[in-house]
Amino acid sequence: MELRYWLTRGALVGLIVLGIGGRILMRVIAHMEHRPLFVFTVQGTLTVVLTGTVAGLFAGFIYYLASRFLRVPWQRTAVFIGICELVSWRGVHGLLPLPQLMFMGLALIYLVIIDTMGRRMHS
Numbered sequence: 001m002e003l004r005y006w007l008t009r010g011a012l013v014g015l016i017v018l019g020i021g022g023r024i025l026m027r028v029i030a031h032m033e034h035r036p037l038f039v040f041t042v043q044g045t046l047t048v049v050l051t052g053t054v055a056g057l058f059a060g061f062i063y064y065l066a067s068r069f070l071r072v073p074w075q076r077t078a079v080f081i082g083i084c085e086l087v088s089w090r091g092v093h094g095l096l097p098l099p100q101l102m103f104m105g106l107a108l109i110y111l112v113i114i115d116t117m118g119r120r121m122h123s
Helices: 002-032 042-069 073-092 097-122
Strands: none
Touching (some): 002 042, 042 073
């Protein structure tokens, strides 16, 4: 039951924060870099949203594992955020510094939401 809970929560929050939020952030970056704002494809949007959902699913699984093996909340948080931010860094390391920072910040927002949900559940 708990595994299904974290996979579902991770994927749903990932869909909203990483998927939809990532697509919005891409538009913001395009505006900052003076690129055309209205280049929009359904396939591109679906790819970004699906990737965010899958990343959320993966992060939910990581949180589940961390909560199973680490009972001290700060240790669980540190391991969860550390692993997920390293994976995120791998995905954005080829970008310019400001977009890197923006996407890493978006990932951190997602991770804080998931960790907060976990802390409320375990208290």
